[in-house]
Amino acid sequence: MELTAEQIAEVLGGVVDGDREAKVTTFARIESGKPGSISFYANPKYEKYVYSSKATIIIVNKSFEPKESLKATLVRVDDAYSAVAALLDYVTAERKKYCRHRGRHCHIAFSSKIGKKVYVGDCSFIGKKAKVGDFTKIYEQVYIGEGVEIGSRCIIYPGVKIYPGMKIGNNVIIHANAVIGADGFGFAPLEDGTYRKIQHTGNVIIGNDVEIGANTCIDKSQIGSTIINDGVKNDNLCQIAHNVEVGRNTVMSAMVGIAGSTKVGEHCIFAGQVGIANGLKIASNTTIGAQSGIISNINEEGEVLFGTPALKHREFLRAYAVFRRNGRGGGKQD
Amino acid sequence: MELTAEQIAEVLGGVVDGDREAKVTTFARIESGKPGSISFYANPKYEKYVYSSKATIIIVNKSFEPKESLKATLVRVDDAYSAVAALLDYVTAERKKYCRHRGRHCHIAFSSKIGKKVYVGDCSFIGKKAKVGDFTKIYEQVYIGEGVEIGSRCIIYPGVKIYPGMKIGNNVIIHANAVIGADGFGFAPLEDGTYRKIQHTGNVIIGNDVEIGANTCIDKSQIGSTIINDGVKNDNLCQIAHNVEVGRNTVMSAMVGIAGSTKVGEHCIFAGQVGIANGLKIASNTTIGAQSGIISNINEEGEVLFGTPALKHREFLRAYAVFRRNGRGGGKQD
């Protein structure tokens, strides 16, 4: 990137206070700005850095009145905090110009249907009858099985593996080495102590505007579909088992595991390393603290839970206070 | 798939009750059957769906007597529940006709030995002196290091990486992006505070009829072997460290971690996110609840454990009842 103060002001609807021609090529935090970088100042506790920063340009709120002299050119905007995201968006979009590309050593089955301006990286594989929508970017070393359907404007990062028959909506981002559609984990015990594999012929359906983290696994159903609804955001190294359904706009941090056939509501927030047992219903707007384990239905919306097995957060805190006091006093006074 | 009621009856040893020529192309749950689909009815609580279902064919027990009129053709069998698995097996086997295939851009070392009707996908790599048994399918983008031995009728899904020297039995399934044989995690602390890597020259030995989940890691030993015995089933995102041995027919759900040199018995069941410390012995037939942590030997067979550090399940439940009561009452009454 290379942007002048004037261009930045235009993008953000702001006003330049200083050198209109000042040029930046990179972003930096306010506390570590260097010449040629742009920083943001929104949180008053960082004010001292505005004066000492070596950043060439600093984005500030219109209301900001410097108490000392400063070297940087300021770009004054209505809301410096949200201006960060807006400028990052602008820069990223600039980089992400759509183009048609066919990598070398990639395989695109004759019977597949590939949209307009689709990028297919080197050594990627697109199976028979697969469909890929317009402007989708499939990076290098991706595997897309037979009959997979992927919508438009998706980004499929290197090494993603999508088993045959899976369906993926529009504007979906899948990070590197994620696996969509491996067999659900199901075995019937036999009399001799061994297990018989239960075949899984279902699929995974992923809605629009979903993001799936790196190395995350979403398994297919035995019959029917594992469903990830619109707007779900899923961090790295998560496990979504067969026949699970995750409601719209639910957000999961890294390493969350959800066991088979559990139905999760909308707008839930799960912190890292949460585990949810199989066959449960989790109401919408449930918040679950890190490392908690859920082993029964959550029927009421809006609960905040913690612990294994999880309790209401306040209950957990009180219970843990007693547990901890026992540790301090050697356990005698109770 | 395309099957008539008559064909299905033949496969399942059942009897058609309705249109022998009725055709289906897909499976559906009884509650969401559509024309052209086949459903199963075994659990009485779903009986109402038998009458309202739009499925073209429904598999039922021979003893089933409809209380209302119904549209679907029935196929009556001895056990509708196990008929699901049998028909899924039949359909899956149909799809899985063995064939010899050499993908483009794959590399098969001249000194390797490849059996009959082996499929090797695009961009896969098979190193020097590796051996692959008959009817094994190696999907696209797989890496098989020098001297690896893989038995017959195995399925190695896309992106699996197998380090040099590993040994894998017959009828083994390894899901996408699993890693077999990375270095065990071992470092000797030096006086200057840094660590010296301990080289791992051992291997991983996987028996017959084992299934390994997507993105699971099984590390090799320093000396000797990490051993996964016959019939072990391993879900996604598990970690099996160096020099571990897992006994026959032990089953692990997703995200289980077993630290170095621990020996696990036969027929154990570990739920999701269980952790087992290093150097332990876990007796056969041990069941460990989700997220539990094991930090000492389990000597007695057949125990059911829960918590971190794990207690006997009943003990844990009683202890947790007290913990929880403290949370409700504010901790005062105890």
Added chain:
Amino acid sequence: MELTAEQIAEVLGGVVDGDREAKVTTFARIESGKPGSISFYANPKYEKYVYSSKATIIIVNKSFEPKESLKATLVRVDDAYSAVAALLDYVTAERKKYCRHRGRHCHIAFSSKIGKKVYVGDCSFIGKKAKVGDFTKIYEQVYIGEGVEIGSRCIIYPGVKIYPGMKIGNNVIIHANAVIGADGFGFAPLEDGTYRKIQHTGNVIIGNDVEIGANTCIDKSQIGSTIINDGVKNDNLCQIAHNVEVGRNTVMSAMVGIAGSTKVGEHCIFAGQVGIANGLKIASNTTIGAQSGIISNINEEGEVLFGTPALKHREFLRAYAVFRRNGRGGGKQD
């Protein structure tokens, strides 16, 4: 490998006691040695195996005086325990002769800079302006994005994916299917209940002598860098979120998760499945027990912590003793 007793004595600075020409081709544990293998005897509790072992050569301490007759040739050294590591190093180094290699179907961008004797495996991809130092080995099916910098003598195992712009030092080992530089997990909630993606334009900086486990994920920052300092060792399936910094020589077992912007000190040791919340500071020399969860700053160096939320280890043990007693007594006596 093929080594005689004499060669081994030379490598280890030891003395042969037996047949100087005795030849070995593999390592074995003392309790399972076979003809043609070499074993080590350091721990007195294994003494009986020295006499029964079928190993051709056994490394022993100079001070060892056999109490029975034995068949193996002995190589006597100052410290049999550390001789294991030294001989493994020697053998591994023998195997790892550097060579220039360009795999088939790999892509090396014209504008990239590749050092001396660099190995690039089949189907690997090296993007524009990437730099790779001397003697680095990039295995098969690796993705190295535009502008990535990798130092010298690194080993990048098959299937590793490195997003554009990441920086990696010298002597770094990254195991199979690890992902470096996926987007940090950041979304701004919008009024309609959906989320807006926060773009991440930062990078990941990995120092020298770092080892990263298989399937581990290290995310890039929004602005600035996620930093893994020199000497850090990271086991499989770990998650290091955006903007985290990990201090020198800190060691993490498998499945550890560190949330965004947390700063970890030097020489810490985290056991398996530990979770650390976002935005925290963890002092140097902190030891955290398996499965523990950290939700507040650790300010004092040298603490040993356990539990979720973590307590000092002693405190936890006492508290847990009470918890457990409640489970045994049915909770009545407290």
